[in-house]
Amino acid sequence: MKALIETRKKRPERVFLVGVELKSRNLADTRDSLAELGELAATAGGEVIGDGWQKVVSLNPATFIGKGKAGEFADVCRRQDVDTVIFDDDLSPAQSRNLEKIFNCKILDRTSLILDIFAQRARTREGKLQIELAQLQHLLPRLTKYWGHLSRQKGGIGMRGGEGETQLETDRRRVQDRIAKISRELELVRQQRSTQRNGRQRNNWPLASIVGYTNAGKSTLLNALTGADVLVKDILFATLDPTTRRLRLPTNQNVLLTDTVGFIRKLPHGLVEAFKATLEEVVQADLLLHVVDISHPQAEEQIAAVNAVLAEIGAGGKPTLMVFNKMDRLNDDPGGIGAGGTLNRLQERHQNAVTISAVTGEGIASLLAEIGTQLRPKREFLELRVPHEQAAVIARLHKVGQVISRNYRGPAARFKVRIPPQHHDEFAPYIVREAQASA
Numbered sequence: 001m002k003a004l005i006e007t008r009k010k011r012p013e014r015v016f017l018v019g020v021e022l023k024s025r026n027l028a029d030t031r032d033s034l035a036e037l038g039e040l041a042a043t044a045g046g047e048v049i050g051d052g053w054q055k056v057v058s059l060n061p062a063t064f065i066g067k068g069k070a071g072e073f074a075d076v077c078r079r080q081d082v083d084t085v086i087f088d089d090d091l092s093p094a095q096s097r098n099l100e101k102i103f104n105c106k107i108l109d110r111t112s113l114i115l116d117i118f119a120q121r122a123r124t125r126e127g128k129l130q131i132e133l134a135q136l137q138h139l140l141p142r143l144t145k146y147w148g149h150l151s152r153q154k155g156g157i158g159m160r161g162g163e164g165e166t167q168l169e170t171d172r173r174r175v176q177d178r179i180a181k182i183s184r185e186l187e188l189v190r191q192q193r194s195t196q197r198n199g200r201q202r203n204n205w206p207l208a209s210i211v212g213y214t215n216a217g218k219s220t221l222l223n224a225l226t227g228a229d230v231l232v233k234d235i236l237f238a239t240l241d242p243t244t245r246r247l248r249l250p251t252n253q254n255v256l257l258t259d260t261v262g263f264i265r266k267l268p269h270g271l272v273e274a275f276k277a278t279l280e281e282v283v284q285a286d287l288l289l290h291v292v293d294i295s296h297p298q299a300e301e302q303i304a305a306v307n308a309v310l311a312e313i314g315a316g317g318k319p320t321l322m323v324f325n326k327m328d329r330l331n332d333d334p335g336g337i338g339a340g341g342t343l344n345r346l347q348e349r350h351q352n353a354v355t356i357s358a359v360t361g362e363g364i365a366s367l368l369a370e371i372g373t374q375l376r377p378k379r380e381f382l383e384l385r386v387p388h389e390q391a392a393v394i395a396r397l398h399k400v401g402q403v404i405s406r407n408y409r410g411p412a413a414r415f416k417v418r419i420p421p422q423h424h425d426e427f428a429p430y431i432v433r434e435a436q437a438s439a
Contacts, residue, residue: 015041016077017051019088020065027055030088032298033265037088037110044117049080063102064095074103086113089266093142111138111268118271126189133182134271140175193280205254206375208247209282211310212291213302214262217325219243220358221291222259225368242281250365251372251402251418253379258285265305272312279313287374288320294343294355295329303346321374322346322353323367328360379418383433387412393430 017037021030030053038048054069063070064087077085084106091099091109099107108116115135122128210218222228226245247257258281272279282288290306292299310316324343347353354370356363379402386393394413397403401419419427 012045012047013083014081015046015048016073016080016082016085017041017048017088018065018073018085019051019053020059021053021055022059023057032301033088036265037086037113040110040113040117041086044113044120046084046086049082050076052076060095061092062095063098064089064091067102070099070102077103077105084108086110090268096142110266111270114264114268114271126186129182129186129189133179133186134268136175136179136182137270138268140172140179190280205246205256206286207256207258207281207284208287208289208371208375209258209260209285210289210291211260211282211306212262212323213293213296213306214264216262216291216293216296216302217358218259218262218291221289221323221325221356222257224358224361224364226257228259244281247371249368249372249375251376252398252400253372253375253402253420255371255375257289258282263306263309265301267305267309269312272309279315282310282318283313283315285315285318287371288315288318289323289371290320291323291325292346293326294324294346295326299342300346319374321370322350324353324355325358327355327362328357376418380421380424380434381418382416382427382431384415384417384427384430385412385432386415386430390430393427397427 017034019030019034019037021027034051034053038051041048052069052073054065056065060066065073073085076082082103082105085099085103086108087099088110090111091107096107096109115131115138118131119135122131210222212218222243222245226247228243228245242258242260244256244258247255249255260279260282288310290303292303296302307316310318324346327343330343343355347355352370352374354363354367356367358364381404384397386397388408388411397415397417397419400423401417404416404418406416407414414432
């Protein structure tokens with residue numbers, strides 16, 4: 001589907017943003033949300049030339065904001081030569097049509113904008129299918145808007161649905177057929193992912209998924225931990241397609257680490273549904289690494305937004321390790337105000353959290369140690385006695401297990417180790433004693 005914001009023009013598309021302040025929100029929340037909407041518009045290739053908001057008790061069913069305020073904003077947009085007006089909330093098909101008449105330019109809502117960005121970012125066939133599905137589901141109830149200029153043709157007896165069928169009905173049927181086809185293809189993708197996941201789990205390696213708000217530094221962290229070469233860019237939704245890499249911990253334990261799509265406030269429900277094949281990696285994970293941009297002024301609100309999406313996809317109760325990233329950007333804040341104060345509050349709330357900088361590497365060693373601690377129950381604690389001449393066994397032990405202590409005196413070497421359960425039979429002849437897993 002053609003992107004809604006065209007970036008190939010000679011000049012960037014000029015954009016005006018509109019938000020509302022409801023009883024459930026305050027002005028600060030509205031301004032923060034509009035600021036984020038501005039970042040989204042810039043990511044899509046637009047140039048934000050202004051914004052406006054209105055304090056309302058309830059939304060106008062015809063024009064979302066008041067008709068008078070809509071006319072006021074329309075005058076501003078005409079003077080500023082605005083190409084597109086973007087609303088910070090979802091608009092109904094009727095509201096979009098009415099607003100286009102008032103503004104006499106293109107009207108988008110937050111969902112349309114996010115879908116457009118995803119359409120630009122998708123690279124794999126799976127990603128493109130997921131985006132197209134979400135776009136078509138969003139478009140289907142809005143088709144009337146695109147064909148309102150056509151008069152309804154009457155079909156005679158025996159001709160219903162034939163030549164007398166309206167263009168709107170034809171397009172609606174085509175969109176529904178395409179949605180059904182994409183849904184079937186994505187079900188195959190889901191099955192393939194399940195097969196791949198089962199293949200990886202034959203090694204009984206634990207699964208960890210990196211989640212977090214968009215632009216929190218998830219891909220940078222994956223690269224720092226595993227040496228991957230995932231795209232890193234200081235923009236929203238830089239990467240959409242999941243990447244899985246092997247992470248070898250200092251405890252000699254292998255972990256499969258997956259980077260996932262970033263979340264955002266007001267993430268469209270249809271987009272979450274379309275990305276379920278991708279987000280299954282999160283649902284199946286043994287541990288979630290929730291990466292937070294601790295330097296962001298709305299860090300706590302971003303944590304809440306991520307938790308809301310995790311709950312929506314059924315991963316709300318997963319074991320989670322909070323990772324406070326970008327500590328290199330924190331300002332000196334001895335008074336506990338601002339980012340420094342936010343960090344102190346969050347550290348008190350999340351006792352096992354780790355503070356890092358994925359860019360500089362500071363705190364990475366502590367993070368690896370904490371991941372090992374969180375996943376330790378998957379290992380058995382054993383005491384082994386291996387004859388010195390069994391050098392291959394000793395080498396194998398160091399390769400697959402975590403050696404806690406070693407003693408080479410006497411006719412046989414003695415080890416205290418933690419090994420994955422699947423290797424128990426391999427070392428069974430040398431086991432002297434089995435200890436508690438927590439030992």
